[in-house]
Amino acid sequence: MNIIVEYNWELFIITEVLSLISILLFGVFRYFFSKPRLSMVFIFTFLLLLILEVLLGIYVYRQTGEFSTFLLIITVFVIYACTFGIFDFIRLDRCMRKKIGRLRGVELLSEKDYEIMKRNSNPKYIAKKYRKFSLIHLVLFVIAQTIFWSMGTDSIAEIIVYLTDFSWLDEGTVKESPYPNETLYAIGVIWGIVFIVDFIYSWSYTLFPSK
Secondary structure, X not given: OOHHHHXXXXXXXXXXXXXXXXXXXXXXXXXHOOOHHHHHHHHHHHHHHHHHHHHHHHHHHHHHOOOOHHHHHHHHHHHHHHOHHHHHHHHHHHXXXXXXXXXXXXXXXXXXXXXXXXHHOOHHHHHHHHHHHHHHHHHHHHHHHHHHHHHHOOOHHHHHHHHHOOOHHHHOOHHHOOOOOHHHHHHHHHHHHHHHHHHHHHHHHHHOOOO
8 A cells, every 4th residue: 555545534634625725715815805817716726626536536446446435435525516516606605795795895796696696585496496406316316226236136126125125224234235335335325314304305495485
């Protein structure tokens, strides 16, 4: 094992800290110094650091040959950054421009920004958006779980048995589960819990729009 594999967690933490610093510097130059072009340098730095995390994960996997907890964490971070993280960042950027603009006594939002904010405050739009996200999550979840289970079972009949009897969850071991190894078992179970919570939360906007 070389030094990169030995200190993979330290390298990941350093990369995350640098990513956070890049986002903070982006905000400082964009909101306080009114330097939008210069602030984009720090966004590109953040993207570069994200790519380095991906390369780090690939390198560690090639050296160890196993999908460890470290790789799971990197995968979660990267997937979030490339999906929901983008939308969260856009919302945060708009919110910061609104609040800091008020503090500085300047207008940092455009007419389009106000239209989007008004639309995002509409309960019907919010409910529709979350229904869409929940269905996308459902499709991804089913596809991933199907792949995991197919790796740990020998036939469709065996999969059906697991689907109709979830007593294997009570055992809490990969041996009694449809997963091929401990790592995928942990991913599958944790993802299942997250999926259920997220699905209920997303549809709560449809069932209880006023809340």
